[in-house]
Amino acid sequence: MQFMGHLFLRYSPPSLPTTPRKHFHSLRRSISAATATMGETAGDSSLLEHVAGAWYSVPELCLRDHHFNVPLDYSLSQSPKISVFAREAVAVGKEDQSLPYLLFLQGGPGFESPRPTEASGWLSKACEEHRVILMDQRGTGLSTPLTTSSMLQVKSARELVDYLKYFRADNIVNDAEFIRKRLVSDAGPWKVLGQSFGGFCGVTYLSFAPQGLKEVYLTGGIPPIGDGCTAEAVYKACIGPLILQNEKYYKRYPQDIEIIRDVVNHLAESEGGGVPLPSGGLLTPRGLQLLGLTGLGASTGFERLHYLFERVWDPVIVPGAKKQISYYFLNAFEKWLSFDTNPLYALMHESIYCQGAASRWAASRVRAEHESKLDAVKAAKEGRPVLFTGEMVFPWMFDEIHALRPFKEAANLLAEKKDWPPLYNKITLNNNKVPVAAAVYYEDMFVNFNLAMETAAQIAGIRLWVTNEYMHSGLRDGAGHVLDHLMRLLNGKKPLF
Incomplete structure (x- = not known):
């Protein structure tokens, strides 16, 4: 066990809006049970700032767990505390060596850091030369996780929003x-x-705490940094790439056009406009389209989506039995979306684009502008391919997805929230001195190429690797090649021009 004395950060981030006094004390009571879990899982760590565990191993890696007791709100001298978990990873035999640290920030929002089972891919490459810190971003994994059950401890939707506002990139930094x-x-x-x-x-980090950074590597992660809420611009820009990925999918698996049309017709004609899901939700035609979130835009996604639809129908083993969608498919559908295990993604997704403005369900508004192409029932009736949607969250999901139903009111309040603090500082980025290298994927369905390039022009000194060799999942798929390429851009092994 490693004890670190009680210290406060010298770094002062942009002031966050203070929790209204009438909500603050009830908010502290609401989260007391959640913050106490740190002490339950790490001895007396609820009284300490940092507790480090003993080393353990998986093939070719040594790992060590760290628990940190951090303020919920860094702008307050006396703030409720939450725990943040981070796993340290080094190559076997290098536990005692003096190695530079590399912090990995996971995609999301609302998803925990990878759980290594062996040295492979980018992690193997990184651990050759670094101590890698796999941090569960606040609210995920073992960092006072915001689950569908833990969030029910908060008594009202308004109090939940007052809590969730601290779970964006500014406080992750x-x-x-x-x-x-x-x-x-x-x-x-x-x-x-x-x-x-x-x-x-990472770009928020460059904006507000560049003194903490030695180098920054970005993979499919250059954000739009415009004022207000850029969510609408993002979704408008992503419609074209989304349609392209749908077209590519159906070119690869043309037999799925008819299969998916039949499923949509079946759902539309079912009582209530859909089929009950195992959890108690409802699978509707527009819900089916959500499979594009993981089925399109990443390597092997097309194959996984195709094989999923191979088993969409139950076999007719009794003559005259009613045609029905298989339990296998319905169960797989829910597991694909992960909203039951990672609800923070659905709640906070649009807010990651907001600075001083509300998102107002931007994806829903953009979809309405393109409904002639995206209406699944209409497409099926007219004999056209049914298009899947991409990285979009819609208000009706909080009715149709069982795990999200308790948070419908909070989701609506978040969509109307205007006073989001800034996430980026253009002046600081324009004068950036930190070495930055970024992989920009030309056909990225999730982070639009043109918007990424606009932001890259605002980050002084950034070195770009633009490629169509990989999709959004290139870091995972590239077996260490993507990270190696970016490291070479900054260590002099790749020419400047």
Whole structure:
């Protein structure tokens, strides 16, 4: 066990809106049970700022767990505390070596860091030269997780919103700085690798705490940094790439056009406009389209989607039995979406684009502008291919997806919330001195190429690797090649021009 004294950060991020006094005390009571879990899982760590576990191993890696007790609101001198979990990973035999630190920021929002089972892919490459810190971003994994059950401890939708507003990139960066100052020798700077939303966090880091950064690598994660809420612009820009990925899918599996049309017709003609899901939700035609979130835009996604639809129908083993969608498919559908295990994604997704403005269900508004193409029932009736949707969250999901139903009111309040604090500082980015390298995927369905390039032009000194060799999942798929390429861009092994 490693004890670190009670210290406060010298770094002062942009002030967050303070929780209204009438809600603050009830909010503290609401989260007391959640914050107590740190002490239950890590001894007396609820009284400490940092507790480090013993080393353990998986093939070719040594791992160590860290628990940090951090403020919920860094702008308050006396704030409720939450826990943040981080796993340290090094190559076997290098536990005692002096190695530079590399913080990995996971995509999302609302998803925990990878759980390594062996040294493979980018992690193997990173651990050859670094101590890799796999941080569960606040609210995920073992970091006081916001699950469908834990959030029910908060008594009202308004109090839940007052809690959730602290779970964006600004406070993820605050947590990273808290951890860096307690792990890195002499509180020196470290490197950061940000994938997708983790890259968005990396640009926030560059904006408000560049003194903590030695190098930054971004993979499919350059955000739009415009004022207000850029969510609508993002969804409008992504419609074209989304349609392209649908077309590519049906070119690869043309037999699925008829299969998916039949499923949509079956759902539309079912009582209530859909089929009950195992959890108690309802699978509707528009719900079916959500499969594009994981089935399109990433390697092997087409194959997984195709094989899923291979088993969409139950066999007719009794003559005259009614045609029905199989339990296998319905169960797989819910597991694909992960909203039951990671509800924070649905609640917070649009807010990651907001600075001082409300999202107002941007994806729903953009979809309505393109409903002639995206209406699944109409497409099926007219004999056209049914298009899947991409990385979009819609208000009706909080009716049709059982795990999200308790949070419908909170979701609507979040969609109308205007006073989101800033996530980026253009002046700081324009004068950036931190070495930055970014992989920009030309056919990225999730992070639009043109918007990414607009932001890249605002980050002084950034080195770009633009490629169509990989899709959004390139870091995972590239067996270490993507990270190696970015590292070479910054260590002099790749020419400047």
